Amino acid sequence: MSYIQQSFSVQFEYKVYFTEKIFDPANPCFASFLESRAEKGIRKKLLFIVDEGVTEAHATLQEQIAAYCADLENFELVQDVIVVPGGEAAKNDLQLFYWLVNAIDQHAIDRHSYVVAIGGGSVLDLAGYVAAVSHRGVKHIRIPTTVLSQNDSGVGVKNGINYHGKKNFLGTFAPPAAVFNDAHFLTTLDERDWRSGMIEAVKVALIKDAGFFDWMEAHAQQLTQAEPQSLQYLIRRCAELHMAHIGGKDPFESGSSRPLDFGHWSAHKLEQLTDFELRHGEAVSIGIALDSVYSWIKGMLDEASVMRIINLLKQLRLPLYHPLLEIEDENSAIMAGLEEFREHLGGRLTISLLRAIGKGEEVHEMDAAALAQAVNMLRDKW
Amino acid sequence: MSYIQQSFSVQFEYKVYFTEKIFDPANPCFASFLESRAEKGIRKKLLFIVDEGVTEAHATLQEQIAAYCADLENFELVQDVIVVPGGEAAKNDLQLFYWLVNAIDQHAIDRHSYVVAIGGGSVLDLAGYVAAVSHRGVKHIRIPTTVLSQNDSGVGVKNGINYHGKKNFLGTFAPPAAVFNDAHFLTTLDERDWRSGMIEAVKVALIKDAGFFDWMEAHAQQLTQAEPQSLQYLIRRCAELHMAHIGGKDPFESGSSRPLDFGHWSAHKLEQLTDFELRHGEAVSIGIALDSVYSWIKGMLDEASVMRIINLLKQLRLPLYHPLLEIEDENSAIMAGLEEFREHLGGRLTISLLRAIGKGEEVHEMDAAALAQAVNMLRDKW
Structure with missing residues (x-):
């Protein structure tokens, strides 16, 4: 049988940072990461997608993000921070998926820009899926805000949404660009x-x-x-x-x-x-x-x-x-x-x-x- | 800054076979590939998605597929072969995407089953995207039927559909399990x-x-x-x-x-x-x-x-x-x-x-x- 053999490997790397009050102006963690990814002459965009539960518990979060990002040299915050319902609801509503895809289109988020998701596992799963399939993969950063997402789903490589009531029926394996575990968010959990x-x-x-x-x-x-x-x-x-x-034998679960x-x-x-x-x-x-x-x-x-x-x-x-x-x-x-x-x-x-x-x-x-x-x-x- | 480093690589391999009349009972190419992937005690399913233009030019194709697959020991053909419109139309209609996702759900196609797509580049792009995001990746086999898809898109790693008129706005990088270039399909092209x-x-x-x-x-x-x-x-x-x-420097175009x-x-x-x-x-x-x-x-x-x-x-x-x-x-x-x-x-x-x-x-x-x-x-x- 006549054939051409294709064979290649793809390397994936990311860090999970442990920090506190990530958008405090005195905390360089997030800014240093971004500046390490800067490319001369390109202003990369940051599109934030935030769990409603987080904005309720942290009323000034959006202002803090805006102030923090204003100081970044090579990155530009999309002013329109998107707030989505948290919990399983985030993954059950296909309209939310298209709402976020439309935001990526409307704000011209390209493959060198970043979707930054802040929230519990469900919001991270939804935002990660949107990022993974838009333009065949916009980079995404995760800021998990619950114990469960900080120790489990948020640090891993999966994303997804439910479809017809089936859990994670649609989704991909897509490693994040970085994960930031911020201990401060845990203090407001019930x-x-x-x-x-x-x-x-x-x-x-x-x-x-x-x-x-x-x-x-x-x-x-x-x-x-x-x-x-x-x-x-x-x-x-x-x-x-x-x-x-x-990182062991089978990262993408074949x-x-x-x-x-x-x-x-x-x-x-x-x-x-x-x-x-x-x-x-x-x-x-x-x-x-x-x-x-x-x-x-x-x-x-x-x-x-x-x-x-x-x-x-x-x-x-x-x-x-x-x-x-x-x-x-x-x-x-x-x-x-x-x-x-x-x-x-x-x-x-x-x-x-x-x-x-x-x-x-x-x-x-x-x-x-x-x-x-x-x-x-x-x-x-x- | 305190962090955990994640680092792993994923190996991807597939063959592009050159053959003629792939579903001729005398042609062992497709069957041998499948049997090489058989696992004891599991009957894996095959869901075919076929370009309408191909079924028009090859009127007995569906019968040929059914007869060929009836002889497979460890694989089971989903009887309902799905025929989709070819050309760019296949990628412009979100309803087609959901129609195929529903078929994967309805026929319980899992990550060890195969979606087999036969057609021009557009149908392969659509079917490849559906397979890539269902259950975070059902295996897919491509049988490109045009010169363009046999020498270019069909042998590569991309898939996708158009969204709001933007070409390939939604898609992923997902290497196929195998590609079969069948010279016979070229004879009916205009x-x-x-x-x-x-x-x-x-x-x-x-x-x-x-x-x-x-x-x-x-x-x-x-x-x-x-x-x-x-x-x-x-x-x-x-x-x-x-x-x-x-297979060179940057397979997934980072x-x-x-x-x-x-x-x-x-x-x-x-x-x-x-x-x-x-x-x-x-x-x-x-x-x-x-x-x-x-x-x-x-x-x-x-x-x-x-x-x-x-x-x-x-x-x-x-x-x-x-x-x-x-x-x-x-x-x-x-x-x-x-x-x-x-x-x-x-x-x-x-x-x-x-x-x-x-x-x-x-x-x-x-x-x-x-x-x-x-x-x-x-x-x-x-």
Whole structure:
């Protein structure tokens, strides 16, 4: 057979900066990054897309951005800062997508300009998708403002929106130009938000880093009080483990292996079944509890370990159970989540379970009876 | 400044196969490729998206596909082959995009399944974009059916659709899983289509390969008669040069350098000004004539070379001029093409001109008076 072989590799690099009060005139972090990307003779544009929840909690943010950017030499702020609704709503409304694409067109944002998104994971996912497909990729900068986005989705390479109620049906893999984790934004989160944001740290510790799990047990009290130093360590270590995983074998997920989705198959379904009344982090907490107990029932994980997991979740005041989790038989609502997850992965079901704290292990089938037993224990026992 | 560094590279590989009558039961090319991607225990799906022009010229194509795929062991044909209008129309209608996305949803095409697109460049661009953003990237196979798509866009890594009349405003870089150039599809093209499709070969020879240009001069007569062997050599060499360029420094075009866009700044504008009545290849022929004559007027290219270029285009019966090319002053319609091209590149205007046959050279400004002079010569002199 006659053919021409194409083969090339593309290098991706970005930094996740840790800072505080990013638009304080005395904070050079954001400005230095931008000036390092300046090109002589070109004034690059900055289009800001901001989560409504953030502008409500930080009333002068838009003025701060304008004042900060006025001092930049080679960059020009698009005056019209765009404010979009936060939370899952940002990803459910196709009109928002086109509104942002139109803004990119109208303000002539080109491939050397930057979309700067400030907000929770949903707003970052929406803005990142808009940037990724406009002109085949406008550069984008992320400023995640929640615990969850600072330690998880915001530091990664995915974006996307929902379509016909299917989570992330449309999206791409597109590494950001840079990420800025600003600790100040965390101070205005409501308790439910920062608390549930810690679950991804529990997750990544369980599958990858037993020492980090020990640390969380030792600092559970500080964490439940959002003591800043402990919270910062948790975010940083979680982001580090998350990024190391992405930078490993399969950044754009060409295979079926998805260890970072530990606890997520039921969580995605629970979010949907509760019409997103459950926070993502709360749903993942229940999903982790379920898959940990299931790992124990199936003889993969010892009892002492599963008790440590249950206890840490309880100490962090994260939920273990929701009535919609109930499994009567293979046709129960939550079981559809398994099939949807299989479809999302493509072809073969691959679920991460636990062999030990700090050690995930993949399986390719789930036993409905054992799952029902796990649900019953979560309902009645703890 | 405290930060975590992310750094990884992603490897991309695909083959462009040269074959004839790809769905002939005796032709193992397509089947062997698929079986090389089979995974035990998974039946992967194939969703075909076909250019209406192709189904009109090849009335039994759908039956051939069905019969061919019935013999595949690990792949399952989605019975509902999707036929879309060809030409620029395919990229102008957002409803087509959603129609295809809905098909991916409805038929549960996942990241291990394949979208197989058969058609001209526009249908491949549309289908490639749909595949790229569905589930963050369903695999796609391209079967280009025109000279232009077999030697140029079909073997590359871009996809996209138009938005608000702006060419390729939405799109991504997403390498295909494989490309199959089937010579049989070329036999049903109308003359204007295969003739104008040769222009990208002229272009890539001019900027990269003087020997290939010599070959085209020596085979101009065979080429104007679409003599199969000559046409196949032209397509293959052009595809090879094109792919070598993509596989070089900047596959996803992060910089402003765009040598493969030689002759394209005015061509894109002419296509739009003529409401796509001019074929892409015809517009590029005029654009190449313009920028070659301009290179000569500016003293970059010698007269003998510019005459060889003009003569080859004339021998291939490709156009040199269109009334809408007329330049009165800097506000003439075609001049807006320069500004749009600058915006598309981002920041800095970068135009490829010629230093010699086989040797491109980039400039960062264009002189309106010299351009007007070049247009006048193309109108009156040749």
